Amino acid sequence: MLEPRDGSWTEEFKAYLLQGTLPEKEEDAEHVARQDIAYCIQDGELYRRRPNDVSLWCISKEQGCELLVDLHGGDCGHHSSSRTLMGKAFRSGLYWPTALNDATELVRSCETYQFHAKQIHKPAEALQTIPLSWPFAV
Structure with missing residues (x-):
């Protein structure tokens, strides 16, 4: 089970929803005020x-990256693509805003995925032509 960590992106939203305080930077304050309706x-x-x-539990970026590593290459991992990893994390009830970027970065750095990605895993065979008379030979 993941333990909540302080100092992550969730603290800004918690502070706004509980006390009504916005971050000092105007850009961050506008982002929090605009996005607050999606959080509870x-x-x-x-x-x-x-x-x-459906409510997704918000976790820190570090926890999200640890989760992605476990999903991608852990005991039951099968080195899947970034969108598949992100979908699995969200279906398990967890959320962080940079999930897709983190998953893409993880997949790009995985040597096993790069070795097996989009390769045809079938031995090469010579092409065989079909004579025109065969389809009508019934």
Whole structure:
């Protein structure tokens, strides 16, 4: 089970939802104020609401990267693509905003994935022509 970590991107949203305080930088403050409707606090933890009413637990980027490494190359990992990794993480109920970028970076740095990616795993064979009379030989 993942333990919540302080000092991550979730602290800005928690502070705004609980106390109404915005970050000092104007750009960050505008981002938090615009995105606050998609987040909620449940049992002291930050969750992101999805359009289908599913709440995803918000975790830090470091926790997300650890999760992606486990999903990609762990005991049950099968070196899947970045979108597949991100989908698995979100289906397990976890969310962080840079998930796709982190997954793409992980897949690009994985030698095993690069070796097996988009290769035809079938031995080469000579082409065989089909005579025109065969389809009508019934």
